[in-house]
Amino acid sequence: MPRRLGEYRPDATRSENALNVARMFDIYLLEAAINGILLGGVLALLALGLNLVFGVIDVVWICYAELIMMGMYGMFYLVSVYHFPFVAAALISIGLVAILGILLHLIVIAPLLNAAPINQLLATGGVLAFLQALATVVFGIDFRNLGIRMPVIEIADMFISYARLLAFGTALAGMVAVYLFLTKTYTGTAIRAIAQDRQIMPLMGVDSRRIYLVTSAIGGGLAGLASCLLVLQYDVHPFIGLTFGPITFMICVLGGLGNMIGGFVAAFLFAEIISVGGLYLDLEWGYVFAFVFFIVVMFFRPRGLLARNS
Amino acid sequence: MNKALPWIVGAAMIALPFVYSAPYPMHLMIVVLIWSFAYTSWSVMGRFGLVSLGHGGFMGVGAYGTALLWNHLGLTPWIGIPISMVMAVALALVVAYPCSRFRITGHYFALVTLALSAIVLQVATASRDLTGGSLGYTPERVQGGGNILAFQFESKISWYFVALGFWALGLLIRWWVDRSMIAYALEAIAEDEDAAGAAGVNVTAEKLKITALSAAMTAAAGGVYCQYQMFISPDTVSGISVSLQMVFAAVVGGIYVLPGPTVGAIITILLAEGLRIFFGTGALGYDNLVYGTLLVVFIIFLPQGLVGAAWNKLTGARQTA
Numbered sequence: 001m002p003r004r005l006g007e008y009r010p011d012a013t014r015s016e017n018a019l020n021v022a023r024m025f026d027i028y029l030l031e032a033a034i035n036g037i038l039l040g041g042v043l044a045l046l047a048l049g050l051n052l053v054f055g056v057i058d059v060v061w062i063c064y065a066e067l068i069m070m071g072m073y074g075m076f077y078l079v080s081v082y083h084f085p086f087v088a089a090a091l092i093s094i095g096l097v098a099i100l101g102i103l104l105h106l107i108v109i110a111p112l113l114n115a116a117p118i119n120q121l122l123a124t125g126g127v128l129a130f131l132q133a134l135a136t137v138v139f140g141i142d143f144r145n146l147g148i149r150m151p152v153i154e155i156a157d158m159f160i161s162y163a164r165l166l167a168f169g170t171a172l173a174g175m176v177a178v179y180l181f182l183t184k185t186y187t188g189t190a191i192r193a194i195a196q197d198r199q200i201m202p203l204m205g206v207d208s209r210r211i212y213l214v215t216s217a218i219g220g221g222l223a224g225l226a227s228c229l230l231v232l233q234y235d236v237h238p239f240i241g242l243t244f245g246p247i248t249f250m251i252c253v254l255g256g257l258g259n260m261i262g263g264f265v266a267a268f269l270f271a272e273i274i275s276v277g278g279l280y281l282d283l284e285w286g287y288v289f290a291f292v293f294f295i296v297v298m299f300f301r302p303r304g305l306l307a308r309n310s
Numbered sequence: 311m312n313k314a315l316p317w318i319v320g321a322a323m324i325a326l327p328f329v330y331s332a333p334y335p336m337h338l339m340i341v342v343l344i345w346s347f348a349y350t351s352w353s354v355m356g357r358f359g360l361v362s363l364g365h366g367g368f369m370g371v372g373a374y375g376t377a378l379l380w381n382h383l384g385l386t387p388w389i390g391i392p393i394s395m396v397m398a399v400a401l402a403l404v405v406a407y408p409c410s411r412f413r414i415t416g417h418y419f420a421l422v423t424l425a426l427s428a429i430v431l432q433v434a435t436a437s438r439d440l441t442g443g444s445l446g447y448t449p450e451r452v453q454g455g456g457n458i459l460a461f462q463f464e465s466k467i468s469w470y471f472v473a474l475g476f477w478a479l480g481l482l483i484r485w486w487v488d489r490s491m492i493a494y495a496l497e498a499i500a501e502d503e504d505a506a507g508a509a510g511v512n513v514t515a516e517k518l519k520i521t522a523l524s525a526a527m528t529a530a531a532g533g534v535y536c537q538y539q540m541f542i543s544p545d546t547v548s549g550i551s552v553s554l555q556m557v558f559a560a561v562v563g564g565i566y567v568l569p570g571p572t573v574g575a576i577i578t579i580l581l582a583e584g585l586r587i588f589f590g591t592g593a594l595g596y597d598n599l600v601y602g603t604l605l606v607v608f609i610i611f612l613p614q615g616l617v618g619a620a621w622n623k624l625t626g627a628r629q630t631a
Binding site for chain 1: 405408412416418420421422425428429432433549550551554594597599602604605606609
């Protein structure tokens with residue numbers, strides 16, 4: 001007679017029951033680990049956009065998660081209210097958030113390019129409050145979702161959500177696309193060159209203003225892509241940015257601000273800690289573990305996981 | 311005139327409740343004073359380029375520490391607040407020591423301290439059996455309304471004097487810091503850490519001193535806020551929003567001048583209340599819309615803040631930001 005995993009049977013011996021409980025534990029652990037990897041893909045995508053902007057423009061967009069929130073609202077209105085097909089809505093949302101990225105650069109960052117770094121950070125903090133409040137005023141504080149139910153795939157007693165798989169796959173594809181853009185095109189090469197030496201590149205004939213705008217657009221576009229994936233899994237509300245924002249910054253700092261590969265590695269580490277830590281206690285404790293891990297790592301590797309010790 | 315001004319303002323503020331004590335304006339004054347104290351506490355270190363986004367965390371430790379010690383151990387806030395301050399200082403040192411030791415400054419410092427306030431927010435939310443989670447937490451009231459021992463007062467006038475006392479103490483501490491040797495050392499560090507170190511400044515020790523002081527003051531503000539409101543929730547006393555709120559107000563008022571954070575508190579709180587009264591509950595979010603815009607505008611055009619700019623105009627001095 002087949003037994004459900006973790007089921008307690010009074011007629012079985014104690015060790016049999018214990019063994020069955022242990023097996024259940026492992027399968028939950030495996031499921032959490034797999035969900036962690038899937039979450040890691042999305043977090044890596046989030047970190048990529050922020051890292052790109054930091055690496056090139058040397059500015060931290062504290063309001064990055066709020067751009068994602070705007071993208072999620074874009075998706076909600078396009079799909080649920082105006083009944084666009086999902087893919088078309090996604091493309092429009094990505095475009096809209098890319099435009100937001102450009103506006104952010106033109107209005108807030110450009111006048112502050114030569115100001116103290118901390119002033120730039122605080123100014124984008126102001127944008128964070130502004131976007132949150134704007135969403136509250138315009139969209140209201142209700143939780144909204146697309147109402148799309150994605151199937152859940154069951155593999156060997158584990159439940160993996162299709163939305164997460166899709167998000168993981170798209171995030172990877174997006175990252176590969178950005179990688180190819182940065183390495184194979186002239187503009188991409190110029191972007192990488194600016195990231196390496198801000199002073200010299202203008203002398204070599206690179207228009208740094210144009211590069212900054214392109215970078216801001218790509219950074220915004222990546223936030224837009226992330227919003228299309230996140231809207232499948234989470235409800236949208238004006239304060240959703242506070243859920244993703246702090247994690248994204250910590251991943252970027254953990255990987256070394258501007259270090260895209262470091263950010264990639266850190267995203268998966270973080271996601272595993274949140275997912276597996278959240279298995280044993282509440283999900284919030286998963287976050288607490290991840291944040292504590294972050295602070296502890298900063299003490300040993302203040303310039304990021306992959307930084308060379310100098 | 312300049313010397314007499316603080317005394318005149320002080321005397322006027324002490325005399326005020328005897329002349330005019332309508333409950334609502336009194337309430338506004340108390341809230342402004344408590345938050346001014348918190349913003350001044352932030353500016354104690356913020357003005358030396360140590361921009362911390364972890365102060366929401368210290369405020370949370372102060373508020374939750376005081377309330378939990380009172381409800382569970384029956385410890386009066388007169389002892390609970392100092393204990394919470396010590397906890398906040400311990401937390402601050404655990405983070406600040408490695409930060410200054412390993413040269414985590416600027417962006418990195420802001421982001422590491424951001425993690426700190428995120429941790430406090432998550433812990434307060436996650437330990438919901440103890441703290442009530444995101445629903446908030448209430449310290450138990452004593453019978454009969456007011457009780458000095460329990461740090462609970464019935465009349466707004468008593469609260470006004472308590473808040474006034476903390477605020478004045480905050481200003482006094484900052485005034486004292488600005489005139490002490492620490493200020494010179496920290497200004498040198500803010501300009502150039504290596505040069506300051508070479509000139510014999512103990513960089514780590516000076517940074518830790520000011521961080522501990524600032525964290526302790528912020529925790530005290532959290533405790534007082536908790537006692538006055540008799541209700542705290544993770545979002546109102548901890549987390550990134552509270553940290554940013556402190557930075558906004560201090561920057562708008564001006565972090566380099568003593569009354570700056572207070573003016574910032576007056577502007578931000580009156581603005582929020584004004585919008586709330588004018589638009590009713592439909593104004594949800596209007597205040598942050600204005601704050602956010604103000605913060606961006608101030609940082610671009612007036613980084614020394616309102617009071618700072620006015621001061622420079624008056625004295626004709628060009629103060630370096």
